[in-house]
Amino acid sequence: MTIGRVDRASRVIAAPPEAVYGALLDRTALESWLPPDGMSGRIERWDPRPGGGFRMVLTYLDPTGSLGKTTDATDVVDVRFADLVPAERVVQRAVFEADDPSFAGTMTMTWHLAAAGDGTEVTVTATDVPPGIDQAVHETGIASSLANLASYVESAD
Secondary structure (H helix, E strand, O other), X not given: OOOOOEEEEEEXXXXXXXXXXXXXXXXHHHHHHOOOOOEEEEEEEEEOOOOOEEEEEEEEOOOOOOXXXXXXXXXXXXXXXXXXXXXOEEEEEEEEEOOOHHHOOOEEEEEEEEEEOOEXXXXXXXXXXXXXXXXXXXXXXXXXXXXXXXXXXXXXX
């Protein structure tokens, strides 16, 4: 089996792995922190268990010049939880709704949590990234989501 393109970002978050894991599986939390800067998110379907998943509509706050995958202003993604290991790992399989074949396929997002001193190192690895997704933009978006996650869980303490 060959793995396509891999995008990655990581960040140390000043919160224990259990708190970070909780924010990965809480609907309200995800709607708050997952959308990268410049986007808002709304979850339409939610089933937080292995084999379950969610459907999220990401909307560009300023659609001028945006190149959404589903419409000019939105990215709609169906995510399935492939693996859930409390306080250690969340594996998601994501499929974008898009007419453009360059966005087709299933991207795997692995959120790995590792205790790091008083915090948690969170490493996000995206494999089989569709070729229509610009790598630099994607990695910046993942880093933005990680920064949002850090703000979310660090302020909850």
